[in-house]
Amino acid sequence: MTSDLQFLPTDPQFQLNPYPWLAKMRQETSAFYDTEQQAWMLFRYDDVERVLSEWKTFSSKPPKPLDREDFTQTLPFTDPPKHQSLRAIVQKVFTPNRVEAMASRITELTHELLAQLQGSLADRNALYAAGHDLADPYLSPLFGDFTRGFPPTFLQAGTRDLFLSNAVRMHRALRKAGVSVELHICEGMPHGGFLGTPEDAELAVEVDRFVAAHWGCKTAS
Template identity: 70%
Template structure:
C-alpha cells in the first residue's frame, strides 16, 4: 500500500498514545510505503521480528552514510562479519558478571537520590531520579570524570534527534578521553576496551569512539524511559498499581510488561540488501524499512489482550530490546537498574502518585517513547 501517513509526529496526543493508529495500520496496511518519508513501514509482530533478525536481507548498515563518519562503525550500524567481530570484543569486557557486580553501587546511588527527594513533597521524577541514575551508572562504568557528566544528557538527546553538532561534540570528547586512557589506564570499561583482543584484532580508534557513544546513549535513554514509563503505566492502571504494591515480587514481570506496553524505542530502521516480499508487498533492493516495535508489541495476533497492561503477563516475548544479532547488549543493565530503582522508589514512597492536574508532556520525537517530565506527589 502506498500513501501519505495521516498523522503529525509532533502532535503530543499522538506521541503519548499512538496505539489506536498502530492498530488501524496492522488491520488495514500492515506493510505500508510512506511517500512523504520515502520508507516502508512494517507493523505486524512477525514481520517486525523478521526485519530485525534477517540481516542478510535487512541490513543495519546505512547505504550512504553522512560525511561525518561518527556512529557509522558501531554495533548498531554494521552487519556480519564486522558486527560479529565487534560484538565478540565488547562481550569480553561488558560481561554478565560485570553487570551483576554493579548492583550494590546502583542500590547506593538509588538511595542517595531518594534521600534528596525526601526533602520535597512534590518532584519531577524524570529530572530528579529517572535521568540522573542511569547517567551516573553508565558514566562510572565508562570511567568518565564526574565534572564532565552534565554535558552527556544534552549530547545524548541531541544524538536521538540526529543533531550533527551533538554527535560531533560527543565524538570529540571521547577521542580526547580515549587518548588520555591510552597513557593512563584505569579500572573502567574504556581502559578494558582499549586492550581487548579478539583473534589478535583490536578495536580501531573510530570503533572505540562509536561504541562509547552508543553505550552512553543506549545506557541512559532506554533506562530513563523505562523507569518513567513504569510509573506512567501504573498511574494509567490503578488496579495493576495496587496489585504490584501489594506484591513486589511481581516487579520483574511488571517491568517486562512496561517494556511491551510503553516500549522505550518506537521503531528501528533497516535497509533492504535484495528485493524481498513482506506480506503481499514486494520491496525493492536499497529501500529504507522502518520496523515499528511499539506496534509489534501490541499485536493482537501475538499478545492476548495486547491493548491491556497486565503486570504478570506470561508469556511476554516482546521486542523492546530488538531481535536477532542486534539484540540490545545493554538489556541486562537496563533491567537491573529498573528493578533496583523501582523497588526502592515504591518502598520508600508508598503514597507516591502522579499529579493528575498537570498534563503529560511526551518527549518530542517519534523515535523514543517517554515523558519529558512527570510530576509526582510523594505524600498523602
C-alpha cells in the first residue's frame, strides 16, 4: 500500500474534501486496512453490499470482548437471529409518528438542561477564582490592558457556547484597543468545538490561514 493512500481522518483538508481520496481508493484498491484504527475499509458498492448481506462470513460481533459486556448484545454488534429480534423491539417503539410526537418534549428538555448548566456557571466561576477578584486580568483576560502591543488574535465560539458572551466582549475590547482580531461563531457549537465535525475542520483551516497571514507559518495541525 503506497503512502499516498494513507487515511488521515483528522486532517482538516481531508475532512473538508475527502472525495478525491475516496475516488482514488475505489480505483486502486478493493480493501484498505488502517493500522491506527485496526479496521478494514471498503469503498466499492459490490464489496460493501456483500459484507452487509453475508453475515455468516462477515460477522458484526466484535473480534474481542469489549470493555462493557452489555454492548455485545446491542444492534451494531449482533448477527441474526439475535439482531432481528432486537430490531423488532426497537421498531415497535421508535416509529416515525412516535419520534415526531416526542420532538417538542425533547427540545423542551434540551433547553431546560442548558438553562440549568448556565445557571451553575456562577458557582463554577467562584470555584475557579478561589477567593480572588473575578475582575483580575490574570483570571479573565477581558479585564486586561490590550494597548501595549497585544498580538493579532483569533477567537472562536458557538451559539451553544457558555462563554459566547465573553468571546463577543473580548472581541469588542480588542477592537477598541486597535488590535487585529477575528471572531468566528459556529451555529450550535458548544465550548471547545464539536470535536471532529466539518465545522471543526473549517475552523482549523481558518486558523491556518490566520497564522500564515500574521506570522508566515503553519499550525501543528
